[in-house]
Amino acid sequence: MSLSIVDNGRELFVVKLIERGEKIDEHVQREIMNHRSLKHPNIVRFNELRNLERGVDILVATPGRLVDMIERARVSLRMIKYLALDEADRMLDMGFEPQIRRFVEQMEMPPPGARQTMLFSATFPTEIQRLASDFMSNYIFLAVGRVGSSTDLIVQKVEFVQDMDKRNYLMDLLHTQCDNGAHGKCALTLVFVETKRGADALERWLSMNGFPATAIHGDKVQMVS
Structure with missing residues (x-):
């Protein structure tokens, strides 16, 4: 993932697992350390509560933990300008849709017209299409290859082995x-x-x-x- 950091921006990346979040966190830190518009970037994990309370430029979070921190008044989404949902299909498969809808629709998140939303998904089933329609206004759909299909050159064979x-x-x-x-x-x-x-x-x-x-x-x- 390549990032374009904007002056005075507030970005929220929502991912499905803590391990995935930590990898994105490390990548983001490497990308922005040489960016002149962010002289003092604050990128924190949730166990660094003192730094979190000072305010951050970029927040990487898992859905359940994000909702928990918002309810405990440790995080506010009012200043969010960019929202990225990574592996959205996997998050829905794991049952995170209620938490995602809660912080996007009910927890001070700016409306679609006041923020830019990016949703990344390996597949695009009906549930993901509905999520995109609810969270975005006139969204642009970009696909690599044929969505929901596999190459005709693959031969699948299943063998049951002890x-x-x-x-x-x-x-x-x-x-x-x-x-x-x-x-x-x-x-x-x-x-x-x-x-x-x-x-x-x-x-x-x-x-x-x-x-x-x-x-x-x-x-x-x-x-x-």
Whole structure:
């Protein structure tokens, strides 16, 4: 996400999970530290209440915690000029719509004409369309690719495997891909697991069995070349 910081602006980013909020917080701090119009940016997490009470330029929050802080008079939304809802479809799936509607429609949030609202969603179901209509005036819809559809080149196959047999089954799949690949070359493969620890363990196991692998998760240091 790239940000354009405006003089004397007040921005509110609403995200679904604390971990996601912390990542956005870190990114925002890096983006604005060299921005001349914000000489003393105040970006805080909710456990820094003393800094929060002084007022902030950008606030990153989860829906439930934001409502809690507003009810406790620690946060006021009256000066908000920009509202961003990230992963809106996921937040609705997790049951956050009542909290979102409450702080947008009932808690001193400026009306749509007095603020700019950005809603980001991987999908655009009816619930998201209704949310956009309620929160925005004459909104512009930007889509990357075909919304709600997948490429025709994907072939989906589901196999039910016992937990104890998953690694052996994965190994068989990888060997099959190598055998069927051009000149015996293995195809690049992406494997999803449930936990960060599981990703690290699978990385070590695959490497020990002759398949170069690397794990990617939130605890890994991200290097950009």
